Amino acid sequence: MDKGEQGRKFLAMSDYDLAHEQLTRDLFYQKVPPEQAEQYVCTALKIGADVAKACPSKDIYELCADNNIRVEKLSAKGKYFGVRxxxxxxxxDEETKILLYWQSIEDITQSLQDFFPDDQRMSLDTILKMHLAHEFFHYIEQRDSMRVNEMLPKVVTFSFLGFKRRATILTxxxxxxxxxxxxxLQLPHYPYLYDKLYALSL
Ligand SMILES: [Zn+2]
Structure with missing residues (x-):
């Protein structure tokens, strides 16, 4: 299958399918009881959407400003243990800041162009806002003590003679x-799609 064909296949995936695939990448996915996976995915999708609907503004820059979050654009590529x-x-306690790695964001914006017709291309500004909004959500999780991984049942990661170790599913x-x-941001796609398309372009 060539990249174009593969990309079209990804584009046809539903939000649920994309989110489910994302969940399968979790370190503890194998520990999720199979009958529970759907509920995990649907609940996490709903929580995220509901929090967005409840936001007093849809302008992510305004939301950051109102919460005293400093947004810093760095020209370097972000690297974390070799992962971009x-x-x-x-x-x-002193401040909250969101770092945006400009070069990395430009890279993905550029790579995505190949997969969309001219009139559906994502602008650099949209991709920036998408990343900003994602990080802003993690801020809300912290601010409101509502970490989504902790809102859903833990999985048993280790079991021995009646002793059970449990963990949350961070994904x-x-x-x-x-x-x-x-x-x-009323994006046309669930953002994990863009990661998949980007990976395809490498
Ligand atoms: Zn995140």
């Missing part, structure tokens, strides 16, 4: 953040 990063949030927080970003 495009945005990250730093929260401390659920990522699913909710993507869903928030899509709803707030």
């Amino acid at each position: 990063m495009r945005a990250e949030i730093h929260m401390s 659920l927080s990522e699913v909710a953040a993507h869903s928030f970003s899509k709803e707030l």
